[in-house]
């Protein structure tokens with residue numbers, strides 16, 4: 001295992017990280033007695049005084065996979081969520097997220113190592129509490145920490161002494177130190193004088209077949225050396241690689257940098273797509289060509305826009321944070337603006353394909369989730385696409401095999417009579433043959449139907 005250091009000293013504590021290549025070393029220490037011993041040693045390093053119970057606040061795309069990873073590592077996990085019907089679903093063995101199978105969930109439930117609950121007081125015996133609640137933006141597109149504050153406030157009265165509290169939620173630098181720590185310290189029991197705090201922003205990419213909780217290196221930054229060593233021990237029990245940074249603010253800022261990097265590059269390629277299309281050049285051939293450069297270039301692909309809970313949202317935490325410090329993240333603001341113009345461009349391209357004989361154009365949108373292989377529709381750019389199509393006078397329906405209802409409407413079958421279809425997201429199980437067979441023109445925003453008859457690339 002390669003040992004690396006990032007950052008300097010925390011509170012006099014030497015910060016180290018144990019990094020190994022997760023692909024190269026994927027067969028090392030991953031099964032058998034030795035691995036079990038290693039995990040139990042790590043778990044007991046978190047706390048020798050308390051039962052090895054992990055409480056997770058929020059059982060969504062981040063919290064539930066974390067729960068399963070921790071169960072695999074030997075933890076007993078209490079998954080708290082204030083959405084009662086989600087808790088009932090999970091308790092019935094039906095996973096609400098793609099990255100956790102029903103079989104995995106049922107095994108964890110029946111082993112007694114995992115339970116889901118709405119009862120916040122169930123965290124009282126935990127040695128570690130991980131906060132995994134949403135951090136959206138408000139109507140002004142500024143950070144809304146309401147759920148995070150209420151989670152911190154909710155757990156505070158039940159936190160036992162010497163518990164490690166970790167925030168995995170994405171937020172601006174200073175959130176752990178200036179929001180979570182004071183909230184918990186102001187409402188914790190008098191019998192709990194010492195609570196440990198760390199930030200370890202989740203980097204999971206739902207639906208990713210390669211990178212997961214275990215093999216994605218985890219950033220950890222804590223408020224003092226004891227918190228840091230406990231948080232590192234916790235993540236070493238569930239992750240192959242832990243990267244220790246000098247402060248929670250570095251971990252929080254790194255997460256914003258990662259997702260803002262994606263937004264800016266996606267916005268660049270969205271803009272580039274429009275320029276290439278006007279000039280009659282295949283943007284994907286250009287991207288493939290640029291990708292042959294062995295260094296300094298990373299390919300991003302154009303589509304309807306930027307979606308999901310993270311990429312359109314997290315950069316707004318950065319722009320807000322910059323303003324708090326008297327600065328302005330101009331490039332980020334511009335990327336945000338460019339990405340929001342793309343759905344309008346796609347809508348116009350679709351309308352341009354409608355035969356001039358059609359008085360009331362009918363447009364069928366294929367795929368409404370924010371990316372292939374998931375049912376998650378949060379911040380999907382397809383929402384803006386639909387609004388623009390409607391404002392251009394189109395009659396709009398949509399089809400998505402993974403999404404039954406969306407924005408007060410239902411998925412239609414592919415036999416819905418339309419003039420044009422927009423392939424926004426290619427979901428597994430989509431079959432376009434009946435559309436092309438009846439001569440429906442398809443605007444392909446996914447570059448998955450290249451060269452097919454009746455298909456126009458974006």
Ligand SMILES: NC(=O)c1ccc[n+]([C@@H]2O[C@H](COP(=O)([O-])OP(=O)(O)OC[C@H]3O[C@@H](n4cnc5c(N)ncnc54)[C@H](O)[C@@H]3O)[C@@H](O)[C@H]2O)c1
Nearest residue numbers: 058059060061062081082083132133134135151169170202
């Ligand atoms: N989804 C991703 O791909 C992803 C990736 C990396 C980081 N993140 C970050 O992780 C955090 C969680 O995101 P998510 O996608 O898991 O959200 P989610 O909406 O899928 O799940 C969050 C859960 O928290 C519950 N919840 C909210 N407030 C609560 C409270 N006070 N007590 C108990 N439960 C509460 C909600 O009911 C919900 O089930 C966010 O900060 C997000 O930015 C998400």
